[in-house]
Every structure is written in structure tokens, then in C-alpha cells.
Amino acid sequence: MASLPKSYKAAVVEKANGPFNIKTVDLKQPSANEVLVKSLACGVCFSDVAIATGAFGDIFPRVPGHEVVGDIVAVGESVTHLKKGDRVGGPWHGGHDGICRSCQRGNFQICDNGEVNGMSRDGGFAEYVLLRAEATVRVPKDADPAEVAPLLCAGVTVFNGIRKMHVEQGAVVAVQGLGGLGHLAVQYASKMG
Known part of the structure; x- marks a missing residue:
């Protein structure tokens, strides 16, 4: 596999109701519990519009996109269930703490300290995206990424x-x-x- 670039292109919204600007962003390596994914497809959801218009507050600058499918190109040191080359998806649910009352009841999607891809962390409207491993799902390699993305x-x-x-x-x-x-x-x- 080729070496990773130092930067990549991302569609960044810098303020509420602002345009999507294609910017060059520095490539970050995954933290211990993250994976770095080369994006192949990302769906557009109405909540992406709500994010861009500021309906979820001042969370800018932000790269929207929570229906992302791609291939893992780097894995954080604590990640054991995913590996480089796996095809994965990043849904709305972008991570959970595993310790709050909601998580203890198995309701990870309403974690008190949860994250949302494309809202509280940058999402998939980019060439690369960092995903938290506990909220990343495997996707069959033979499935069309553009058809899988909305399922997320x-x-x-x-x-x-x-x-x-x-x-x-x-x-x-x-x-x-x-x-x-x-x-x-x-x-x-x-x-x-």
C-alpha cells in the first residue's frame, strides 16, 4: 500500500449558512481507539443540511457527513477488532464512553458523552476521516459503497x-x-x- 499523504481535501463549513469550501487539511494519525479511513462514498442526509445551517449550534468549522464508507488505512494501537484494509462504515453514532447510565443499559446511541460523526467530530465529506473504533462497522468489500452509505x-x-x-x-x-x-x-x- 502506498504511503499516506500529509494532507487531503475536505468540504468544510466554516460558519452557519456558509458555503462548503474545499480545503486542504492536515492528515492526522488515529489515536489509540480510532481508525483512519480513506473515504469511498458518503451519503448526504438532511441532518447534514441542519448542521450546515447551524441548527445544532455553533460547531464550526466542521466537515459534515455521517454516512461514510471507506477502507481503513491506519489503526490506533488499542484497536483489535479492525485492521488495515478492512472496508468499514461510519454512521451517525460516532462514539460512546461505555460508562454512563445509558451505555450501561446498552443504549450507546444516547450516551451522555457520545459523539456524532460530522457534528461533534469531523465527518466523511472528505478524502479521509478518523472514526472511533467502537462506532465503526464492517462493510462487505463486494457491496457498492454508494449503496451502503445510506444504510448507515x-x-x-x-x-x-x-x-x-x-x-x-x-x-x-x-x-x-x-x-x-x-x-x-x-x-x-x-x-x-
């Missing part, structure tokens, strides 16, 4: 809704609206029986 937000949202409702195989499921989430709900419900 809309797909997870719908899947968890169906799963938490304990829908039994053969049950009737009604989906109201076939937008970005609804069309996935129909597909999941069909495949889940």
Missing part, C-alpha cells in the same frame, strides 16, 4: 424501529410514506419475514 443512517433508523417493536415473522407492517426511510422500511419488513 436511514437504514439503521428503520431497522432498529422494526427490531425494537418486536415485529414477528409473518406480521403485517404498515409503512406511511415512501421517502428516504419508508422505502427502506418496506424492504426490511419484506426481508425480515
Whole structure:
């Protein structure tokens, strides 16, 4: 594998309602619990628009993007379940502390000290992105990254809704609206029986 560059291009929003500027950013190596990913695809979610318009507060400058798929090019020293060359995804959930009350109940996505890719940490609208290992998921190498990316937000949202409702195989499921989430709900419900 070729050596890593010293810098890369990223779409940076510097202020609320400001433009996305393509900037050259210094490449950082992963900390102990992070992986560095070469981005292959990143979906655009309405929450990325909300981030760019300042709806989540003054979190600028920021690189949005939480539906990122790419290949790991460097691994932090404490990461044991992922390796260089793995294809992975970085969803909305960007990390959790594992010790707060929510985490102790298995609700990592609402961690008291959680991070969000593209909001509290830079996201995937860039050539490279640092992801926290505990919030990084493996993606099959033969899957199209552009088709997988939306599953990391809309797909997870719908899947968890169906799963938490304990829908039994053969049950009737009604989906109201076939937008970005609804069309996935129909597909999941069909495949889940």
C-alpha cells in the first residue's frame, strides 16, 4: 500500500449558512481507539443540511457527513477488532464512553458523552476521516459503497424501529410514506419475514 499523504481535501463549513469550501487539511494519525479511513462514498442526509445551517449550534468549522464508507488505512494501537484494509462504515453514532447510565443499559446511541460523526467530530465529506473504533462497522468489500452509505443512517433508523417493536415473522407492517426511510422500511419488513 502506498504511503499516506500529509494532507487531503475536505468540504468544510466554516460558519452557519456558509458555503462548503474545499480545503486542504492536515492528515492526522488515529489515536489509540480510532481508525483512519480513506473515504469511498458518503451519503448526504438532511441532518447534514441542519448542521450546515447551524441548527445544532455553533460547531464550526466542521466537515459534515455521517454516512461514510471507506477502507481503513491506519489503526490506533488499542484497536483489535479492525485492521488495515478492512472496508468499514461510519454512521451517525460516532462514539460512546461505555460508562454512563445509558451505555450501561446498552443504549450507546444516547450516551451522555457520545459523539456524532460530522457534528461533534469531523465527518466523511472528505478524502479521509478518523472514526472511533467502537462506532465503526464492517462493510462487505463486494457491496457498492454508494449503496451502503445510506444504510448507515436511514437504514439503521428503520431497522432498529422494526427490531425494537418486536415485529414477528409473518406480521403485517404498515409503512406511511415512501421517502428516504419508508422505502427502506418496506424492504426490511419484506426481508425480515
